[in-house]
Amino acid sequence: MAIPVSCAPLHFTICISSLVLLLAIVTLADDGMLAETGKKRALFVFGDSIVDTGNNNYIKTNPENRANYKPYGQNGFFDRPTGRFSDGRVIVDFIAEYAKLPLIPPFLQPSADYSSGVDFASGGAGILSETNQGLSPGSNVPFLQVIDLQMQLKSFDQVEKSLAEKLGEHQTRRLISEAVYFISIGSNDYMGGYLGSPTARKLYQHQEFIAMVIGNLTQAIQVLHGKGARNFGFLSLSPLGCLPALRAAAMEANEGGGGCFEEASTLAMAHNSALKTILMNLEYMLKGFKYCNSNFYDWFLDRIDNPTKYGFKDGMNACCGTGPYGGIFTCGGTKNITAFELCKEAEDYIWWDSFHPTEGVHKQISEALWDGTPPSVGPHNLRDLFFGSEKLTISDMVDDQDGGDWRVI
Ligand SMILES: *[C@@H]1O[C@H](CO)[C@@H](O)[C@H](O)[C@H]1NC(C)=O
Ligand SMILES: *[C@@H]1O[C@H](CO)[C@@H](O)[C@H](O)[C@H]1NC(C)=O
Secondary structure (H helix, E strand, O other): OOOOOOOOHHHHHHHHHHHHHHHHHHHHHHHHHHHHHHOOOOEEEEEOOOOOOOHHHHOOOOHHHOOOOOOOOOOOOOOOOOOOOOOOOOHHHHHHHHOOOOOOOEOOOOOOOOEOEEEOOOOOOOOOOOOOOEEOOOOOOEEOOOOOHHHHHHHHHHHHHHHHHHHOHHHHHHHHHHOEEEEEOOHHHHHHHHHOOHHHHHHOOHHHHHHHHHHHHHHHHHHHHHOOOOEEEEOOOOOHHHOHHHHHHHHHHOOOOOOOOHHHHHHHHHHHHHHHHHHHHHHHHOOOOEEEEEOHHHHHHHHHHOHHHHOOOEEEEEOEEEOHHHOEOOOOOOOOOOOOEEOOOHHHEEEOOOOOEOHHHHHHHHHHHHHOOOOOEEEOOHHHHHHHHHHOOHHHHHHHHHHOHHHOO
């Protein structure tokens, strides 16, 4: 930065005023930073087990969709298993911390305080209502097995009402438009909803199925935007075929021939590419729409292939589970098969159980989302979405003055 140090007599007044301006800017910037910490922001979360902080503890579902038993949460950050599908924290816990918010409560937690946001996510949930929907034993009546994206959106209406009662209409509108909406969902549509469903496979080609999933996700974004939401974060899909569970399934199918389940990864990649296109279009169509997208397909693959580069030792096997790669989903012994193995040092692993990463991976994802740059994360990162233009530092603002514009004032 170039602060003018000597003033030619002719320009003396201009020079003085530019210094005054400079001081004013510095003062403004200080105020901006105070405002940043004092401002009321919120985080709303929609999704599946990657970001569920405990909603499934409160619904009738099977043990596969729950994580409120040991050894989930064993690293001791929480004093008991909370329903998070991890050995400790999950992405949204870190994001809340970086955004200086308290932990975001699950929507269904009794008497939860919604004023810093709510987590609607549900383990096993899909974008499509059909995904992992339960059928009551002995009948064809669907029951609540997971809370799909549609239902999560309905719950948002309830939160909106309850906030309006508490904060008033004006404050609620403001909170909704300044909040960040983090959406992490889709894996279950491809795993259980498509690959695991002979009916869906018969009915739909890959492209048709992806179009349906993306179509419903787009509608959900539009619904939220219609309610005033502006800032969105998306977790793209990981290479699904390399999850220990799918690696084990591929091994069975190939009769021992290792490697990832290629069809699952191909679906994830195609989904990500469709999502990327849709988001670029929405940015033009929807007023004020700002987003953070990510490329976690490549990000994950790099860690799976080179775990030691990122502080891990094992990128292939689950810490908790049974069978090849720990890919049989038995972690915790609450499911049909009660025997399971548990590794000694979970922090050495990428995968905590047959489907979910360890806290260490959740943390690295969160750091990338928060601070990342294109092509891995963008066009905005989450820090931008939470703190936006106020985040301009003093030097940013002073450097702006170097353009010569200051002379005009
Ligand atoms: C949303 O998904 C349903 C199936 O759950 C499908 O019938 C419908 O066409 C999808 N909507 C869009 C806009 O793709
Ligand atoms: C577990 O066992 C129950 C009862 O035998 C059965 O209905 C269910 O389908 C089984 N679940 C899995 C995932 O195999």
